[in-house]
Amino acid sequence: MSRFWSDHVSGLSPYVPGEQPRVADLLKLNTNEHPWGPSPKALAAIKEAADNRLRLYPDPQATALREVLAEHHGVTPDCIFVGNGSDEVLAHLFNALFRRQGRALRMPDITYSFYRSYCKLFGITPELIPLSDDLSIRPNDYLPRADGDLVAGIIFANPNAPTGRALPLQDIARIAKANPDIPVVVDEAYVDFGAESSVALLEQCANIVAVHTFSKSRALAGLRVGYVVANPPIVEGLERVKDSFNSYPLDSLALAGAIASVQDDDYFRQACNAVINARDTLTRNLTELGFQVLPSAANFVFATHPQHDAALLFRALRKHHILVRHFPLERIDQYLRISVGTPDDNERLCKALKTIITTSH
Numbered sequence: 490m491s492r493f494w495s496d497h498v499s500g501l502s503p504y505v506p507g508e509q510p511r512v513a514d515l516l517k518l519n520t521n522e523h524p525w526g527p528s529p530k531a532l533a534a535i536k537e538a539a540d541n542r543l544r545l546y547p548d549p550q551a552t553a554l555r556e557v558l559a560e561h562h563g564v565t566p567d568c569i570f571v572g573n574g575s576d577e578v579l580a581h582l583f584n585a586l587f588r589r590q591g592r593a594l595r596m597p598d599i600t601y602s603f604y605r606s607y608c609k610l611f612g613i614t615p616e617l618i619p620l621s622d623d624l625s626i627r628p629n630d631y632l633p634r635a636d637g638d639l640v641a642g643i644i645f646a647n648p649n650a651p652t653g654r655a656l657p658l659q660d661i662a663r664i665a666k667a668n669p670d671i672p673v674v675v676d677e678a679y680v681d682f683g684a685e686s687s688v689a690l691l692e693q694c695a696n697i698v699a700v701h702t703f704s705k706s707r708a709l710a711g712l713r714v715g716y717v718v719a720n721p722p723i724v725e726g727l728e729r730v731k732d733s734f735n736s737y738p739l740d741s742l743a744l745a746g747a748i749a750s751v752q753d754d755d756y757f758r759q760a761c762n763a764v765i766n767a768r769d770t771l772t773r774n775l776t777e778l779g780f781q782v783l784p785s786a787a788n789f790v791f792a793t794h795p796q797h798d799a800a801l802l803f804r805a806l807r808k809h810h811i812l813v814r815h816f817p818l819e820r821i822d823q824y825l826r827i828s829v830g831t832p833d834d835n836e837r838l839c840k841a842l843k844t845i846i847t848t849s850h
């Protein structure tokens with residue numbers, strides 16, 4: 490601990506991302522990256538920008554990107570806020586919306602763990618609401634309390650992580666409408682793989698904030714682009730915080746690649762469908778091996794085997810050079826979170842699991 494630190498620094502416990510080892514023949518199914526590459530048009534645009542535009546500062550307003558995203562979502566550009574990956578966008582959201590004196594932030598107890606890290610960073614108390622027995626979010630738990638206890642806001646991921654379970658839009662509308670005076674942030678990192686986006690609710694609900702990323706369905710995790718779709722007063726608050734921090738949200742390569750990706754809608758839809766098909770096959774194959782697999786609307790599955798300990802399976806898969814995710818946390822420590830790979834990846838995974846399961850009896 491350093492005597493040079495500000496008071497809160499020693500209490501921070503940063504989010505630990507999934508491992509990113511550099512090993513040949515490693516099958517990496519631990520961080521929900523897209524198994525196929527990004528749109529070839531995005532790659533060409535990044536190369537063109539590298540050749541011609543790096544001498545210049547990027548557009549601090551990211552105008553062209555906000556315009557194509559607005560069109561994609563059927564909103565106006567003043568509803569879009571962009572940042573360096575959705576993790577950064579989330580940091581701006583916590584900073585701009587959730588630091589309300591004496592109020593806690595309501596969220597599921599099992600969800601994306603970065604939310605708790607940001608609570609620590611920004612001095613916000615999390616109010617953790619347990620998931621139901623089947624590991625889903627219960628909308629009734631997010632309605633205002635009879636005791637009138639005020640919270641700073643609500644945040645959850647839809648589909649939730651690491652469970653993959655999605656809430657239908659009508660449940661999100663019910664939560665947002667019951668809490669009209671606080672922001673309801675819906676992290677839609679995985680929404681393109683089969684859930685309904687809360688962007689459709691923006692006209693009815695001034696308080697909805699949808700968070701998106703280019704890291705999953707657009708296969709551009711390395712580019713670091715995330716964004717918010719929300720009503721203009723919320724975007725304006727985010728802009729104030731961002732401009733006080735760094736007025737250049739995205740570099741020229743990220744802008745060029747992200748714009749071209751959004752413009753290549755055919756590739757985007759095909760690539761999402763390919764992942765959805767691969768997820769359905771993977772779910773079937775895991776079920777045949779005796780796993781219980783939660784219904785997933787994401788590009789990963791959350792699975793448990795009644796006869797095999799998840800930590801042992803995780804370690805055995807590692808010996809086969811296959812990396813999945815295991816969370817040694819209460820209630821989910823018997824589950825593995827497995828990113829959906831290509832059909833070949835999934836076959837290699839299931840073969841390895843079959844070997845592990847049959848030799849451990």
Ligand code: PMP
Nearest residue numbers: 574575576601646678702704715
């Ligand atoms: N939200 C959720 C639910 C996630 O799982 C992730 C990825 N780990 C993120 C946000 C962050 O994504 P990125 O910063 O790559 O946009």
